[in-house]
Amino acid sequence: MDKNQGIQVRFNPVGIGRASEEIVLQVEAAIMDGRLAPGERLPSEREMQTQFGIGRGVVREAIKTLKQKGLLEVRKGAKGGAYVRELEVSNVSESLALFLKQHPVAPEKLIEFRETIDRTITELAIARADRTEKEKLLEDAMRLETLLRQDDPDLTVTGELDRQLNISLVKMARNPLLEWVMHAVQMGFSSHDYALYEDAGYREKAAANWSDTARAICNDEPMRALSFIGYHYVLLRKCVEERNGQSQQDLPFLNESPNNK
Template sequence: MPAKSGRSSEDVALQIEAAILAGRIMPGESLPSEREMQQQFQVSRGAVREALRALKEKGMLEIRKGAKGGAFVKQVEVSNVSASLALFLKQHPVAPEQLVEFRENIDRTVTMLAIARADDAARQKLLESARKLQVAAAETDPDLEVLGEMDRELNLLLGRMSHNPIFEWVMGALQQGFSSYDYALYEEEDFRRQTVDNWVETARRIAENEPMLALSSISNHYVLLRRCVERRTGDEGTIVQAQQSGINPTPNEQSEEI
């Protein structure tokens, strides 16, 4: 439709966005040329370009150059959504207890969905991965980065087992942004051993279709986490700032600042 005068570029952008969201223009498809859109919307080429620029910034379009270039509808991937949410979480720090509380409730819901919906192969994969984490953590001088990555993969696998893409996106964002101070559990030997043992127990209960016992294991994880955070964080601001920057403070750095 002809764009409304006075805010032509905004109206053009809204019409194109509505067409994309309604499925009239599918991911991967190209928009008409700038000249064609200029005629369709009855606006200047500058207004068309401004509308396309705005939609590109929103992540809805990608602009390709060359003979076969133009404006194309962008396929938004789970990783893009998770990365954006992770950035938002980093820029809006919350208190440790609020983050732990949110994670615990998410994990409980995802666990119940995983038990109800995941197939045997996925359940066994979760259990095998948890046991590999347990073995890696039992080494004399374990690589904490490797343990952290294994822990993240377990959480992401559990999210996929829910067969609900929204939970998968949120789990991915939390793991990219920060993981409820889980890294602290792996930096101290006693908490590390209890954490990996509890992961195995949780995975085993999921594999055996025992929801109440699985939820008990989830609760136990967050009991450990709260104890660990209370022991290690004399200055919550230090930890929050480190999480925002994506850097986990070492035990020595924490003790010095405390």
């Protein structure tokens, strides 16, 4: 049967009061358990009205809610109707990014999260990426370092290059879940990395450290790469503390790059 016909799925009647919410829950469940597949059309409003035992206005309200949630799209024309939306990476990332923006998290928690996934991504990238990808990562990291060593760097340009470096690295890990999360992270927040580039005292250290990290990845040296990632987050924590006027107690290895150990 043509999946666009959308007449196989059956729903249960709903009660009065929270009818719209119950319809939403039933449709969501049908999508989650596979009874409604991506690209498949829901029953017509009239059919849903009969199945749920409710007025058309309530059905339309539920469809509107499901559309706002990103689960449905409404099409016009001869084959019009409500269809289960086929989500792409960008859709998932946009939704997660919006969630992150609407639910602020303490800087330390963001930094902790980023450091954890960066370590995993780096190890996978070293194991799975090809030589061309690794060399390109190093080339771009060195270009970022050159730009940030200028007296008055364009932080919009360097910020975009830093974002692209992170996206390139996660693609090298060959894990779509990590890629979705990293896209969302880059869209929603950057773990305050911008603070490092805005501060002249940290800028060169951070830029050089990106190059050192990419070089270690290119040379298939996971332990060195992880040590450089750790150093990046030492710098970042210190920089954020200073910007927030928190404790400025010196960290003993702040001024000592892993390169010098």
